[in-house]
Amino acid sequence: MVTAPDRAGAIPEPQAWKALAALCIGLFVTLLDQSLIAVSLPRIREDLDASINQVVWVSAIYLLTFAVPLLITGRLGDRFGQRNVYLVGMAIFTAAALACAFAPTIEWLIALRAIQGLGGSLINPQPLSIIHRIFAHHRRGAATGVWSAVASSAGLFGPVIGGVLVGTVGWRWVFFVYVPLGAISLFMVARYVPKLPTGTSRIDLLSGLVSLIAVTGVVFSLQQGPEVGWSWWLWVVLGVGVLAFLLFIRLQKYAADRGSAALVPLELFNYRNFSLGVFAVATLGFTVYSINLPIMLYLQNAQGMSSQLAGLMLVPMGVISVIMAPVVGRITDRVPPGRISKIGFTAMAAAMLLFGILMHLNVAPGWLLISILLLGFANSMCWAPNSTISMRDLPPHLVGAGSGVYNTARQVGAVLGAAAIGAVMQMGEGAIGFHSAMGNALLLPVLFLVAGFVAVSRYRSTVENA
Structure with missing residues (x-):
């Protein structure tokens, strides 16, 4: 039974945690897609007789239709209710995934992937908005810690899950797996997430x-x-x-x-911590969503590991993130803003530096576990505190728009990171050797993480104008 929110927006905590669990299923599948599908592309190309450009678009079109509407979809939650927009988005995402599993040609698959990305875009801003409306102010860090654990682990487990599915039952099952998860999320969100007051006129x-x-x-x-x-x-x-x-x-x-009514009210940027957090999450997106490729290429091409074993190398990173992020989230509610974030950004920059040095030295794969473990620790110390501090002081009527801006900054950072790191890899491969080119690619994010560190160092304990 869904309990209506009180005047402050919070609902009884047991129900709030059930609502969060329901929302996290959808969050996981939409973010999992970005790494899960990449593993299946070679088999898709073979089975559907596709060109390289066409299989690239199977992944690229999803990212495009996912990222582009986020400013609007965040505001749609304010206008029509985050719960309602989430349910519509999950229905679209799940139906499109099922259709993708039966796609007869590469052209059909690309078109259906565009629809699936749109569904993901409707889903993605809503959980963060709902968290900051159904949890009491002093519990938002703990809740965001769980949200962060799910969000940060999705991309890390994608290659492993995708490799198993493609290698055993075929690439179409990569899409079939979304169907039961989507159905469960639809049922649980309808049951446990309350209808929240809307606060925006027409868009x-x-x-x-x-x-x-x-x-x-x-x-x-x-x-x-x-x-x-x-x-x-x-x-x-x-x-x-x-x-x-x-x-x-x-x-x-x-x-x-x-x-x-402004689609993105400029009032948002009167909140100092929100403005700083949006910049910081862009630097995180630049780093975290783009580093898997050089790591995987180094392990497979420079060290001769199989794709399955290379994927398993990243599992400790995801496990550490999942275990630590909820704990870090609870601590975030009790310590001054920025303290944990500064540790996290420092650890992530150190992990990138260590990756770069070890790859330049062309060390055996086992040595990279040091960097991988450090990166898992850093992930848990960065994502949850940044999300919590950025969003928790926004008034209810700005939460949806704020979530849209925050998620857009993360995705644009990810796209920029992928392009920049790809360029560094291509420029260095012929000039300095493959392993050194991969190492250089992982040194580039350090510059952005330093900028992110400066931003989180300026967080304040009270709501201030920027």
Whole structure:
């Protein structure tokens, strides 16, 4: 039985934890996809007689339709209720996954993956918004710790799960596995997540259109730049995206004069910790979502490990993150903002430095377990505190928009990281040797993590204007 929220938004804690468990299932499957599908691409190419470019788009189109609408889908939660938007998104995601499993051609698969990404985009901002409305202020760190454990572990377990499924029952089962998980999440969310008050009038359609152009221009150009060699037309697309972004900011500033509610209220950035946290999560996205590729290439190509064994090498990282993140989340509720985050960012930068040094030395794979364990520790110390501190002081009417901005920053950071690290790998491979090129790729995120460290060092204990 769903209990209505009290005036402050919080619900009885036992029900809140059940609601969080239901939401985390959906969060896990949408983020799992980004690493799970990559393992199946070679088999998909073989079975559907696809070109390399076509199989790249099986993954790329999902990331594009997932990332581009996040500013809008976060605000949709405010307008129509986070629970309702989540249920619609999960229904779309699950139905599209089932259809993908029966896709007869590569063209059909790409089209269905676009729909699946849209469903994921509807789902993704809602859990963080709901957490900060159904949990009491002093319990949000603990809840966000669980959310963070799920979010950070999804990408780490994807290669392992995908490798087992593809190697035993075939690539179509990669999509079939989403169906029972989606059905369970739909049932549990409908049962345990309360209907929360909505706080937004109609959404500004003009701002929505401009935001789609802005995010599409930036994400598409960064995502496809390494693939097409940064052709001149791609720079035009990037320029259009940047100009649209500037126009979007102006539209938000004068939304009230046009009689509309801002899609991203600039009031959000009056909250110091939110502004700093959005920047910090972009540096985390840059690092965490892009480092699997150079690590996997080093283990398989430089050290001759099988793909299954290389995937298993990352399991300790995920296990440590899952175990520690909820604990770290609870501690976040009790210590000054930034204290844990600074430890986490320092540990993550140290892990990247160690990865780079060990790969330059072309050491045996076992030595990398030191970096892998340190990175698992760092993950747990970064994600949960950053999410908690960024979001917990936002008023209810800004939570949905804030979640959309926060998730968009993470995804754009991830796309930028993938493009930048891919470029470093390609430039270095022929000049300095394969193992050194992979090492250099893992040194690049250190610069961004230093910037993230500076941001989290400026967190404050009280709500302040930026």
